[in-house]
Amino acid sequence: MEIQFDDNIKRARFPLLTWVTSRQAFWVSVAVILACIFLSFATNSFATSNNIFNVTRNFTFVAIIALGMTIVIITGGIDLSVGSVLCLCSMILAVVMHAGYSIEVGIAASLATALVIGAINGVLIAYLGIPPFVVTLGMLSIARSLAMVASNNTVVFQFGPDHDKLLFLGGGAWLFGIANPVLFMLALALLTGFVLHYTRFGRYVFAIGGNEHAAIVTGVPVRRTKLAVYMISALSAGIAGIIQTGWLGAVTTNLGSGMELQVIAAAVIGGANLAGGIGTAFGALIGSALIEVIRNSLGLLGVSAFWQGTFIGSFIIIAVTFDRLRNYRSSE
Amino acid sequence: MALLELKNVSKHFGAIHALNDVSLSLEPGRIVGLMGDNGAGKSTLVKIVAGNFRPTHGTMQMEGQDLSMHRPIEARRHGIEIVHQDLALCDNLSAAANVFLGREIRKGIGPFKILDYAAMYRRAGQIFAELRSETRPRDLVRQMSGGQRQAVAIARTRIADAKVVLMDEPTAAISVRQVAEVLNLMRRLRDRGIAIVFISHRMPDVFSIADRVVILRRGRKVADKDVAASSPEEVTGLITGAIEYA
Ligand SMILES: Nc1ncnc2c1ncn2[C@@H]1O[C@H](COP(=O)(O)OP(=O)(O)O)[C@@H](O)[C@H]1O
Ligand SMILES: [Mg+2]
Numbered sequence: 047m048e049i050q051f052d053d054n055i056k057r058a059r060f061p062l063l064t065w066v067t068s069r070q071a072f073w074v075s076v077a078v079i080l081a082c083i084f085l086s087f088a089t090n091s092f093a094t095s096n097n098i099f100n101v102t103r104n105f106t107f108v109a110i111i112a113l114g115m116t117i118v119i120i121t122g123g124i125d126l127s128v129g130s131v132l133c134l135c136s137m138i139l140a141v142v143m144h145a146g147y148s149i150e151v152g153i154a155a156s157l158a159t160a161l162v163i164g165a166i167n168g169v170l171i172a173y174l175g176i177p178p179f180v181v182t183l184g185m186l187s188i189a190r191s192l193a194m195v196a197s198n199n200t201v202v203f204q205f206g207p208d209h210d211k212l213l214f215l216g217g218g219a220w221l222f223g224i225a226n227p228v229l230f231m232l233a234l235a236l237l238t239g240f241v242l243h244y245t246r247f248g249r250y251v252f253a254i255g256g257n258e259h260a261a262i263v264t265g266v267p268v269r270r271t272k273l274a275v276y277m278i279s280a281l282s283a284g285i286a287g288i289i290q291t292g293w294l295g296a297v298t299t300n301l302g303s304g305m306e307l308q309v310i311a312a313a314v315i316g317g318a319n320l321a322g323g324i325g326t327a328f329g330a331l332i333g334s335a336l337i338e339v340i341r342n343s344l345g346l347l348g349v350s351a352f353w354q355g356t357f358i359g360s361f362i363i364i365a366v367t368f369d370r371l372r373n374y375r376s377s378e
Numbered sequence: 379m380a381l382l383e384l385k386n387v388s389k390h391f392g393a394i395h396a397l398n399d400v401s402l403s404l405e406p407g408r409i410v411g412l413m414g415d416n417g418a419g420k421s422t423l424v425k426i427v428a429g430n431f432r433p434t435h436g437t438m439q440m441e442g443q444d445l446s447m448h449r450p451i452e453a454r455r456h457g458i459e460i461v462h463q464d465l466a467l468c469d470n471l472s473a474a475a476n477v478f479l480g481r482e483i484r485k486g487i488g489p490f491k492i493l494d495y496a497a498m499y500r501r502a503g504q505i506f507a508e509l510r511s512e513t514r515p516r517d518l519v520r521q522m523s524g525g526q527r528q529a530v531a532i533a534r535t536r537i538a539d540a541k542v543v544l545m546d547e548p549t550a551a552i553s554v555r556q557v558a559e560v561l562n563l564m565r566r567l568r569d570r571g572i573a574i575v576f577i578s579h580r581m582p583d584v585f586s587i588a589d590r591v592v593i594l595r596r597g598r599k600v601a602d603k604d605v606a607a608s609s610p611e612e613v614t615g616l617i618t619g620a621i622e623y624a
Contacts, residue, residue, distance in 0.1 A: 246482050257468045260479070
C-alpha cells in the first residue's frame with residue numbers, strides 16, 4: 047500500500063507537464079492543424095487543392111524514410127546514410143531502366159542495392175561493434191560516390207521502355223485521386239506500426255533500445271535484430287528513392303543530399319527518443335508533416351528559404367529538450 | 379539426492395584465478411547463502427552455473443546428468459534461472475513484456491505469428507499473484523519501486539519451471555522495507571521446491587533466510603555449513619580471513 051502511495055505522489059507532482067510531454071505526437075499534430083488553419087487565413091494560396099496536393103506529396107518521401115529511421119532510433123542507433131542511399135537506389139533504378147530493362151528488373155536491382163548497403167551497415171554495427179554514427183557517416187560518403195560512378199555524374203531522365211509506368215508509379219493517383227506516394231506512405235506506416243506493436247521483432251527493437259545488456263542476457267537475438275533494423279532503414283530509403291524517381295522524372299547525383307537531417311528531425315519531432323526505447327510510426331508521419339508545412343509556409347509567407355534550416359534545427363532542439371524534461375522527472 | 383552438483387570447478391581469466399577448485403551441491407527447497415568479499419568469485423560462480431561462462435576445469439551435473447553449457451539459453455532449458463545483479467530490466471517496457479522478454483507468447487498460424495498480449499498479461503498476473511506482489515502486468519517498469527522491480531525479475535524465473543534459481547545480490551540496492559519483500563518472494567520460491575543460491579553481503583538477510591552458508595575467499599571455498607551451526611562472527615572472520623577455514 048505504501049508503495050502505491052509513494053508512486054501516486056511522484057506521478058501527481060507535475061500532472062500537466064506529464065500529460066503534455068507524454069503526448070508529443072499529439073501536440074505536434076495540434077501544431078500541424080493550427081499551422082494549416084492559420085495559413086489558410088493568412089494566405090490565399092495555402093488552402094488551394096493544388097498546394098495541399100503538393101504538401102502531402104512532398105512530405106511523403108521524408109516520411110517513408112522517417113519510418114525506417116524511427117525503428118533505428120528506437121534501438122538507440124542512428125542512420126546518417128539514408129539520403130545518399132536514396133540517391134544511389136534512384137540512380138541504380140534509372141541506369142538499369144535506361145539500359146532497356148523492365149521496371150520490375152529496375153526495382154529489384156534498386157531494392158537489392160538498398161538491402162546490401164543496409165546489410166553492410168548492420169554487420170559493421172551489430173557484429174563488429176563499430177558505432178552507428180561512424181559507420182553510417184562513412185556510408186553517406188560511399189553511397190553518394192557510387193551513385194556518381196554509376197551514372198558518370200550525369201542526369202538520367204529517360205527510363206527505357208517502361209518510362210511511363212515509372213512516371214505513373216511516382217506521379218499518378220491510383221485511388222480516389224490520392225497521390226500514389228501518399229498511398230505508399232500510408233501502407234508502409236500501417237505496416238511499421240503493426241511490426242513494432244504486434245511482432246516479436248518489434249518487441250526486441252524496443253528492448254534493445256531500453257536496455258541492450260538486459261536484452262542480451264535474456265536471450266534476445268540482439269545482433270540479428272540490429273542487422274535487420276539497418277537493412278529496413280536502407281530499404282525505406284530505397285523505396286522512397288524509387289517513388290521519388292517516378293515523381294521527379296529525373297535523377298541527379300545530388301538527390302537526397304542533406305535529407306538525413308530532415309528525416310532524423312521528423313522522427314525526433316514525432317517523439318522518437320535519440321537515447322533509444324521510444325518512438326512510433328504515427329510520430330514519424332506527423333513529424334514529417336510538420337516540417338513540410340513549415341517549409342511550405344515560409345515560401346507562401348514570403349520568408350526566404352534560407353530560414354528553413356533554422357526552423358528545422360530549432361525544432362530538433364526543442365523536441366530533445368522535451369525529452370530531457372521527461373527523463374529529468376522520471377529519474378528524480 | 380543433490381539437484382545440482384559442481385565438482386572441482388575452476389575459472390581462470392588469463393592470470394586471474396577467479397575460482398579455484400570449488401565444489402558445491404544444491405538441494406531442492408533449500409536456500410544456500412553465498413558470501414564473500416568483493417572479488418571473491420561469487421558472481422563468477424553463479425555465471426558458470428547460469429551458462430554465461432564455461433568453467434576452465436571441473437564438471438557440473440544436474441540430476442545426475444552431465445551439464446555442458448555454451449550459452450545462457452541452454453542453462454534455462456535445464457531449469458536453471460538467474461536473477462542478475464542489475465536485474466536486467468527494460469525500463470521502457472511493461473512488467474509483462476519484461477517477464478516474457480526473449481520468450482514471448484505468440485499466436486497465429488504457421489510463420490504468421492503475433493504477440494499474444496492477453497495471454498502474457500494473464501500469465502504475468504498469475505505469477506505476481508502467486509508471489510503475492512502488487513505489481514501490475516501493464517505498468518511500465520520505469521514507474522516501479524525497487525521491490526516491484528525485483529518481483530518482475532523474479533517472476534521471469536517462474537515462466538519456465540525452474541528448478542534452480544540464482545540470485546546475485548538481490549538485496550544490495552534497495553530499502554529495508556523492500557528487502558523484506560524480496561525475502562518473502564524467495565520464501566515462496568523455496569516453498570515450491572526450488573533450490574536457491576542467494577548472494578548477499580548482508581549478514582541478517584543470510585541468517586534469516588538461508589539454510590546453508592557457503593563462503594568464498596579469493597576464489598576458494600573456505601566454508602560450507604548449516605546456518606544454525608554458525609554465527610555472524612564466525613562468518614565475518616571467514617570472509618576476512620581472520621578465521622582460515624571452517
Ligand atoms: N569477465 C571477466 N574478465 C576478467 N576478470 C574477471 C571477469 N569477471 C570477473 N573477473 C575477476 O574475477 C574475480 C572475481 O570476480 P567476481 O566473481 O565478480 O567477484 P564477486 O562477485 O565475488 O565480487 C575478480 O578478481 C574479477 O576482477
Ligand atoms: Mg558480484
